[in-house]
Amino acid sequence: MHIDIISVVPGLLEGPFSHSILKRAEEKGLATVRVYNLRDFAIGKQKQVDDYAFGGGAGMVMMVEPIAKCIENLQSQRDYDEIIYMTPDGETFDQPMANSLSLQKNLLILCGHYKGVDERIRERYITKEISIGDFVLSGGELAAAVVADAVIRLIPGVLNDETSALTDSFQDHLLAPPVYTRPAEWQGMNVPEVLLSGHEAKINEWRFEASVRRTRERRPDLWAKSGLGESDLKKRKK
Ligand code: ADE
Numbered sequence: 001m002h003i004d005i006i007s008v009v010p011g012l013l014e015g016p017f018s019h020s021i022l023k024r025a026e027e028k029g030l031a032t033v034r035v036y037n038l039r040d041f042a043i044g045k046q047k048q049v050d051d052y053a054f055g056g057g058a059g060m061v062m063m064v065e066p067i068a069k070c071i072e073n074l075q076s077q078r079d080y081d082e083i084i085y086m087t088p089d090g091e092t093f094d095q096p097m098a099n100s101l102s103l104q105k106n107l108l109i110l111c112g113h114y115k116g117v118d119e120r121i122r123e124r125y126i127t128k129e130i131s132i133g134d135f136v137l138s139g140g141e142l143a144a145a146v147v148a149d150a151v152i153r154l155i156p157g158v159l160n161d162e163t164s165a166l167t168d169s170f171q172d173h174l175l176a177p178p179v180y181t182r183p184a185e186w187q188g189m190n191v192p193e194v195l196l197s198g199h200e201a202k203i204n205e206w207r208f209e210a211s212v213r214r215t216r217e218r219r220p221d222l223w224a225k226s227g228l229g230e231s232d233l234k235k236r237k238k
Pocket of ligand 1: 086087088112130131132133134135136137138139140143
């Protein structure tokens with residue numbers, strides 16, 4: 001997979017992609033991420049990328065021309081499966097969206113700033129608009145890093161067995177169960193006995209029940225989506 005990101009603050013994206021799993025994905029040749037500075041496509045001596053909003057009001061708007069120039073330059077080098085705009089009024093990002101994006105080959109992500117981009121950019125180029133939640137960030141960069149992280153870790157080979165994505169929260173509409181490591185007893189707090197038993201079927205059963213309990217308590221909305229009910233729980237027990 002290849003991800004290109006367009007930003008007016010490219011420095012904000014240096015950290016996330018030079019560490020840990022994302023760095024390893026790049027080193028293994030499984031995913032590459034390139035960040036483009038929108039200012040390199042700015043017009044005129046001032047390198048201007050934003051301007052006042054027509055109709056007045058507070059806040060600047062990102063101009064059409066630099067973004068169009070940047071996107072068209074990148075499109076001449078690559079066919080994008082999606083051209084994504086990070087915006088609080090987009091579709092809310094979730095695990096199913098991460099799963100489907102992880103199947104794509106080439107993604108282009110545009111990070112908004114100020115009051116956002118001129119609407120004509122959205123109409124002409126953008127194929128998908130993503131929000132990472134109902135709050136407003138100062139720019140789309142951190143949101144783009146969140147999306148890229150969630151997507152890249154799903155690419156086969158990026159994670160090793162111990163960090164397999166198959167047991168993540170949300171993959172089956174259930175939250176993940178609690179996890180423990182050594183020591184088995186700490187300050188009078190004990191790890192559940194079954195996890196020390198070595199009995200795989202019982203351990204799986206315990207984890208499933210703990211997932212169900214956690215999901216019902218914390219996320220009744222997810223529990224409803226899981227399609228599981230009392231009869232499934234009883235069936236598993238038999
Ligand atoms: N830009 C600003 N806020 C955002 C959000 N919540 N999601 C995606 N992009 C954003």
